[in-house]
Amino acid sequence: MKKLFLSLAVLASGLFLAQAQPPMGGFQMPQVGNVNFDPYVAAPEGFDVERSGIAHGTLELVEYKSTTVGTVRKATVYLPPKFDAAKKYPVLYLLHGIGGDEREWLQGVPNVILDNLIADGKAVDMIIVMPNGRAQENDRAEGNVYATAPAFANFEFDLLKDLIPFIEGKYNVYPDKMHRAIAGLSMGGGQSLNFGLAHMDVFAFVGGFSSAPNTNTPEVLVPDPEKTKAENALLWMVCGSKDGLMYNSSRLKAYCDEKGVPCTLIEYPDGVHDFVVWKYGLFNFAQKIFK
Numbered sequence: 001m002k003k004l005f006l007s008l009a010v011l012a013s014g015l016f017l018a019q020a021q022p023p024m025g026g027f028q029m030p031q032v033g034n035v036n037f038d039p040y041v042a043a044p045e046g047f048d049v050e051r052s053g054i055a056h057g058t059l060e061l062v063e064y065k066s067t068t069v070g071t072v073r074k075a076t077v078y079l080p081p082k083f084d085a086a087k088k089y090p091v092l093y094l095l096h097g098i099g100g101d102e103r104e105w106l107q108g109v110p111n112v113i114l115d116n117l118i119a120d121g122k123a124v125d126m127i128i129v130m131p132n133g134r135a136q137e138n139d140r141a142e143g144n145v146y147a148t149a150p151a152f153a154n155f156e157f158d159l160l161k162d163l164i165p166f167i168e169g170k171y172n173v174y175p176d177k178m179h180r181a182i183a184g185l186s187m188g189g190g191q192s193l194n195f196g197l198a199h200m201d202v203f204a205f206v207g208g209f210s211s212a213p214n215t216n217t218p219e220v221l222v223p224d225p226e227k228t229k230a231e232n233a234l235l236w237m238v239c240g241s242k243d244g245l246m247y248n249s250s251r252l253k254a255y256c257d258e259k260g261v262p263c264t265l266i267e268y269p270d271g272v273h274d275f276v277v278w279k280y281g282l283f284n285f286a287q288k289i290f291k
């Protein structure tokens with residue numbers, strides 16, 4: 001009896017220790033065992049290289065009044081090749097990371113990637129809106145950007161109440177969930193999962209690339225698996241195998257698998273936290289939306 005008690009006590013303290021390890025520093029990650037990653041297929045060479053002899057889209061900077069922040073805010077907008085104001089388009093909202101702003105995604109040449117996909121018939125014509133996801137008065141990536149995490153959460157209200165109505169007033173776009181997608185990199189990936197899965201009446205297609213620690217837990221993201229199954233059309237993620245933030249994606253993938261919610265997570269081989277992974281994310285996600 002004594003022996004049994006002792007071994008139970010040892011087992012219990014072992015479990016306690018395993019659970020109670022505090023995260024030390026930014027990049028110690030909780031382990032998630034047995035994640036079924038989806039197959040990685042490399043993007044074809046040249047997917048991100050500007051081609052001559054095809055039609056090109058255009059980039060423009062727009063400004064909108066934010067009642068949420070009380071300022072005029074900026075967004076970069078990609079209009080597809082041969083943009084025609086008389087035609088209706090779907091819209092992808094594409095969000096940046098903690099060190100970025102409305103111009104950060106330009107490093108990932110989204111215009112080139114989409115021009116090429118559209119020329120090859122692999123993506124439909126779409127508008128891409130790249131906003132500033134730091135919804136506070138000074139939204140420049142200055143000083144300690146980690147301290148601006150609450151402004152990334154506040155962007156939910158700027159997006160829903162200010163930006164989307166502005167975009168839908170300025171451009172001839174379809175105003176329904178099957179024609180709205182949201183995706184982003186790192187902090188923007190967390191925002192996309194948080195906002196996209198909380199507002200499945202607004203966004204049918206949701207993507208998270210190397211999602212950051214602002215990502216809600218799976219239980220918060222998918223509180224009602226049957227509802228998510230019925231209302232979400234795409235939940236797609238990628239993260240580098242060498243990215244310390246993988247747990248944000250892998251724990252959601254494991255949870256969705258367990259609950260039978262369709263969800264993709266690709267582990268980018270030897271991928272780190274950079275635009276190699278994020279360009280790959282956009283290349284793949286853009287082919288799966290609005291279809």
Ligand code: FER
Nearest residue numbers: 026097098149186187212213
């Ligand atoms: C953190 C580590 C990384 C964090 C945010 C990030 C808010 C975001 C990284 C990025 O956007 O590139 O602990 O906490």
